[in-house]
Each structure stands twice: as structure tokens, then as C-alpha cells.
Amino acid sequence: MDVERILGENGVSLAQMLAARERRAARQRDMLRGGGKSLISYTLNMPGEIKQFPLAQAFFRHGLARLERHLARNGISIVTKACRVEPTGSEAMLLTDGAPADVKRLTVALEISSPASRLYDMDVLASDGVKISRDALGLPPRRCVICGRAAMDCAPRRIHPARELACAAVKLMYDDAVGRFADTVASAAQRALLYEVCVSPKPGLVDRFNSGSHRDMDLFTFMDSAGTLAPYFHLCAALGAEAAEQEPERLFQSLRLPGMEAETVMLEATGGVNVHKGAIFSVGVICAARGWLWGRGENAAAERLAGVARKMLTGLKDEFSPQGQSAGEKIFRESGVTGIRGEAAAGFPAVIECGLPVFERLLAENLPLNDAAAVTLLHLIGAADDTNMIRRSSLFRFREVQREIGRLLDEKTVPDMAGIARLDRQFIAENLSPGGSADLLALTLLLHFMRDFESEKAPWRSES
Structure with missing residues (x-):
């Protein structure tokens, strides 16, 4: 596996990432006005400055397809869906008729379903815009893609260099695709x-x-x-x-x-x-x-x-x-x-x-x-x-x-x-x-x- 070849060279700056986050928050507010009970905002946890490359796009699409099937299996309908592909990463927003806590449990089940699915970042917002947390529902915390410890323990202390995290993320996506x-x-x-x-x-x-x-x-x-x-x-x-x-x-x-x-x-x-x-x-x-x-x-x-x-x-x-x-x-x-x-x-x-x-x-x-x-x-x-x-x-x-x-x-x-x-x-x-x-x-x-x-x-x- 040639990580450099897979990642490419199209990095983005911190300013671009912050601007993308603000635009995403605005779109979330707009979509919540559509009348659904909960909103899923799906992106990938891709460390480093390179967020968009073919393998990541394919992995994102596969995750989205899994999410839609998982919702349908559990009787939850999608009211509105919007997807975007930007240099700062792919994103999808799904307005659903499911109760926020129920939808959050379903998304976490996907996020912990395989080593690679730890890269899914599926936030769930209630109709008032409040984000539903794992902790509030007694669900397990996110795990680090390298050491497996709680991500909240590793990320703030920068235990793992960004490049090491990026390589680990690519390896997870690569192994998932090959498998x-x-x-x-x-x-x-x-x-x-x-x-x-x-x-x-x-x-x-x-x-x-x-x-x-x-x-x-x-x-x-x-x-x-x-x-x-x-x-x-x-x-x-x-x-x-x-x-x-x-x-x-x-x-x-x-x-x-x-x-x-x-x-x-x-x-x-x-x-x-x-x-x-x-x-x-x-x-x-x-x-x-x-x-x-x-x-x-x-x-x-x-x-x-x-x-x-x-x-x-x-x-x-x-x-x-x-x-x-x-x-x-x-x-x-x-x-x-x-x-x-x-x-x-x-x-x-x-x-x-x-x-x-x-x-x-x-x-x-x-x-x-x-x-x-x-x-x-x-x-x-x-x-x-x-x-x-x-x-x-x-x-x-x-x-x-x-x-x-x-x-x-x-x-x-x-x-x-x-x-x-x-x-x-x-x-x-x-x-x-x-x-x-x-x-x-x-x-x-x-x-x-x-x-x-x-x-x-x-x-x-x-x-x-």
C-alpha cells in the first residue's frame, strides 16, 4: 500500500476547514426547518490536511449506503437528503422521522461495527439543533484509530502525530476496500x-x-x-x-x-x-x-x-x-x-x-x-x-x-x-x-x- 500515492497532494488549510464547519452548521439549521424529528450529519474523521481523495470518496459512499439501509431496516424514513463533495471532505445530511435518541443509537452501531467504521462521523441533532451525545445515552466513546483508547484521551494531548493518524486512517480504508x-x-x-x-x-x-x-x-x-x-x-x-x-x-x-x-x-x-x-x-x-x-x-x-x-x-x-x-x-x-x-x-x-x-x-x-x-x-x-x-x-x-x-x-x-x-x-x-x-x-x-x-x-x- 502506497499511502502517499493514495492520499495525493490536495491538502486544505485550517482556515478552509473552519469555514467549511461554519457552512455545514448553517446548512444544518436550514435543513432542520424541514420538519423532521432528527438530522444526521455524516462526514469522515480524516486526520491531517488531505481530506479528499478517491479512496476516501468511495469509503464515504459505502458508509452512506450502509446508513440508509440501516435506517430503512429499522423503519426510519428519510425526509430530505443532501450530499456535498468539497476539498474539505464529503458530507451528507439526512433529515429523518426517527426519534433523535433512537437514530443516535443506530448511527453509533454503524460507527462501532468494524475497525474501518470508526472513521464514520455521524452526528445526530434533535429538531431544536441540540447534538445528541454518546455519553448521554450511555454509549461507548469513540476509539482512537491507532491505539484503541478513548479518542478523547488521545486527541487533546496530541499523543499521535497527524501524519501517523492519516496513515492509519488510509490503512483502515484500504483494508476495508480490499476485504x-x-x-x-x-x-x-x-x-x-x-x-x-x-x-x-x-x-x-x-x-x-x-x-x-x-x-x-x-x-x-x-x-x-x-x-x-x-x-x-x-x-x-x-x-x-x-x-x-x-x-x-x-x-x-x-x-x-x-x-x-x-x-x-x-x-x-x-x-x-x-x-x-x-x-x-x-x-x-x-x-x-x-x-x-x-x-x-x-x-x-x-x-x-x-x-x-x-x-x-x-x-x-x-x-x-x-x-x-x-x-x-x-x-x-x-x-x-x-x-x-x-x-x-x-x-x-x-x-x-x-x-x-x-x-x-x-x-x-x-x-x-x-x-x-x-x-x-x-x-x-x-x-x-x-x-x-x-x-x-x-x-x-x-x-x-x-x-x-x-x-x-x-x-x-x-x-x-x-x-x-x-x-x-x-x-x-x-x-x-x-x-x-x-x-x-x-x-x-x-x-x-x-x-x-x-x-x-x-x-x-x-x-x-
Whole structure:
């Protein structure tokens, strides 16, 4: 985090701040004539001479949205609202029909709801202009953003330098922004895993109808696994955001240990069953790439995400050990098939060029999401080398299966679910399971869900 870059250089003088305070008091008096029972005057406690910068504006707007929702939840209506953006800081005034003491309790609940919300300054005035104090209602005092002691103990004695306070405030806003965005990414990733397992029927895979070719897992095993992974996906996105000034190649190295720890948590949750090892790798990479682009203020269309992933994984295929004993390494030595490593290192072409376009085309044709995803899985089996399928049979048999699916897709542009169910029974009889393709389907779903926030950028990268 570069505090100087975030803050900028647009400081204001003490005289400007005093004049702004007088204008705000005049506006408060004018608005109180509008007939409401109480007035909320909302600003930010931003120490130092720099009061206005993009991150502060975004944090202020988020706080205002929280305030309006909190009032509505508690049945309090806003009679009049006025907002201003000035060099001395953003401010909002909300005239409400709520009793002053009740409104003050609600605003204090917001001010103490998180570390960053200590920066909210939500004064409440009664209709006669008298400010409602925390102390009068027995509410906790404001806390210092650095030491956590009562602010009234620190501020008068100037225990903390203004610059230190300003840096602490920026850090709180920064962490809040990164955390909220990482939550958005993690939610989309977890949703993708849950949707993937629920898509039915899926040949040879666990779904809502059966456990496919698996005897050690079922739908609930997948739920147990997916339920543990949101913190990991959150961390991937946050690491990406924090590494935005670095080259993508370095970012992947920071994911290795969290990935191994996520695998351990997953195995503990599933009783030792490997449910999402492949997704921990591939989905984690995409979450980190999304955070990296967000932190740089760049658009995150699917193709751009894939390009960042490709850069992150430069040299990944070279990591195959000549003596490696994993299933993927053995298959690589025997056939040269690189599986998910090669797919990921190439920027997930099966997903970008096949899975995502097919899935979104089928949705545009009004196919139900479940059916669109089930058909997309067939396309993905045909588009990428699935080492799980090869391990359970042979490369020769896998190529036969790809040809069979190709013929099915040629015969029917959109195979019906009954046809896919027949293929499921065939896969189960042969003990086939396209687990690698299932991971690519989860990625397809994730990239589709990420469309909803592909233009979202770090607020310090936004125009003021």
C-alpha cells in the first residue's frame, strides 16, 4: 500500500476547514426547518490536511449506503437528503422521522461495527439543533484509530502525530476496500463450486442424482469441501490486489503455501477425500488474477483474466519431475499429456474458447442454467485432456470417448438430458470420471459470475 500515492497532494488549510464547519452548521439549521424529528450529519474523521481523495470518496459512499439501509431496516424514513463533495471532505445530511435518541443509537452501531467504521462521523441533532451525545445515552466513546483508547484521551494531548493518524486512517480504508472486494470474489468462487456439483446429470461425476463413478464421496462431501474454501479464495484475491505493482509471475509463488494449507483444511473436512484439489489450484489462480487486475484498476474481462493467469504460470509445465510419482507426472512421462498444468499455463483455452462461449450461448438461447452447464461439460471433455479420465482408463480410451461425445454433439446441437443420463450410466459402468473437466466447468461458471463485477476497480485507482 502506497499511502502517499493514495492520499495525493490536495491538502486544505485550517482556515478552509473552519469555514467549511461554519457552512455545514448553517446548512444544518436550514435543513432542520424541514420538519423532521432528527438530522444526521455524516462526514469522515480524516486526520491531517488531505481530506479528499478517491479512496476516501468511495469509503464515504459505502458508509452512506450502509446508513440508509440501516435506517430503512429499522423503519426510519428519510425526509430530505443532501450530499456535498468539497476539498474539505464529503458530507451528507439526512433529515429523518426517527426519534433523535433512537437514530443516535443506530448511527453509533454503524460507527462501532468494524475497525474501518470508526472513521464514520455521524452526528445526530434533535429538531431544536441540540447534538445528541454518546455519553448521554450511555454509549461507548469513540476509539482512537491507532491505539484503541478513548479518542478523547488521545486527541487533546496530541499523543499521535497527524501524519501517523492519516496513515492509519488510509490503512483502515484500504483494508476495508480490499476485504470487501475479496469477499465478492470468494463468494463467486464458492458459488461456482456449489453450482458445479449440483449440475445434473454429469457423466461419471457426483451430482444430485448419484455419486457417479465414485464410492468415497457424494453430494454432501462436496458441500463439506466447498464450505471450507471461501477463506482461501478470499486470501487469493487479497494477495492479488496487494501484489498489483508486481509482475504476475511472482504472484503465483505467494499462492503455493495457502494452496497447500487449503488442501489440508479440505481433507480434514472430507475425512481425507480429495474433492477439490484441482479447483484449489485453478480457481485460486483466477481469484488471484482478479484481485491483481482490480488492484491495478484494469478491466477484468474473461480473456484478460486468462492472460494474467498465463503470465502467473510461466514455467509451470517445466516443473514436471522426471521421477515424480503423481498420476499427472506419470501420464506426462508416458504420453506427453500435460493435463490441468498445461491447460492453466496456456491461459485455460478450453474454458475461454469453448466452455464459456458455449455456456453463455446456451443461456442466451433460454436453456435452463442446469442444462446449459451439463451440455457445456460435454464440450469441455472434448476440448481438453483430462488426466483423471486417462488415469482411470487409457489415453486410447479417452480419445475414443472424446470422439463419441463429438458425434453426440454433431447429431444434436443441444443433447437432451436423457441422452446425457445414458452417457452417465456408461461412464459409471466403465468407472470413468472426467474430474479435470468438472474443474473446468467450475471455472466456466466462475468467469460467468465474474461478469457481474468485471469493471469494478480499486477505489484509489478511480477518478475523483
